[in-house]
Amino acid sequence: MLKQVKLISTAEKINMDGHLILQALPIHEMEEADPILLIHHWKSEIPPESRIRELGVGPHPHRGFSPVTFMFDGSIEHRDSRGNQGIVGAGGTQWMHAGMGIMHSERPPRDLADKGGMMELLQFWVNVPSNQKMIQPYYLNLDRQATPVIRSEAGHLELLVVAGNVAEISGPARTLSAITALQIWSAAPDQVEFSVPSGHQLLFYALDGLYKVNGKIIGPTQVARLSIDGEMIDIEALEKGKAVLVGGKPIGEPVNKYGPFVMNNQTEILEAMRDYQMGKMGILIEEF
16 A cells, blocks of 8 residues: 655745754644654855864754764764764664753864865754653764665666665664664666555755656655555655655654754753753763
């Protein structure tokens, strides 16, 4: 049974700490798509001989969810207060569970800042069940070469399976509930049909290119919400482009968000703010 496309909307520009980015969730008719809470699409040209400390996002805290970064052009470097550090390029993924609290930064690495070039990424926030929000944080740095791939018969369309079970292929990301997360790369017009687990609420977002998803046209910077019912997805790439398919089985718990914290109630948010101010989420000192 095909999943039905229930809603199509267009990402809107927002100002995030002085950076103009596209926000595909929350947007217009969609506040969230349990368990996905937020989708940001960031594309910018980095001038040669830039200062790293003026690029990207500096040290900031998180608690209670998993921020995930898909890299599509250029590269990004992650540092955190637990001592993790890693760089991923196009097709790579950085999957972090903030857990009880962590400080991290995301900036272009030195070679990209020195030479300049395009940087394009998509970050989405994955909610986690209440009994997993305060576990120890962890971080996964996943290169494209280490990510399982589903290829169309003609080979022009590739699905990078980062998380979940798709067409009997399992993604390597450790998730705390049932999650599906794919990068989609099309080099030319092509088509692929595949199955996903039943009961997953999924979002398809096109960074660029033109697609037909279960019979509906999805254009650049548009996001489509698919029905929970059904297991089959048919993606036809009508031209070269990049897209993502992310979502999972709804958690169905109350969500209370404030800035970089995602908990279940206001008391837990106040506790997160207090713990951050007391330094309990660690300290990250960047050295450039």
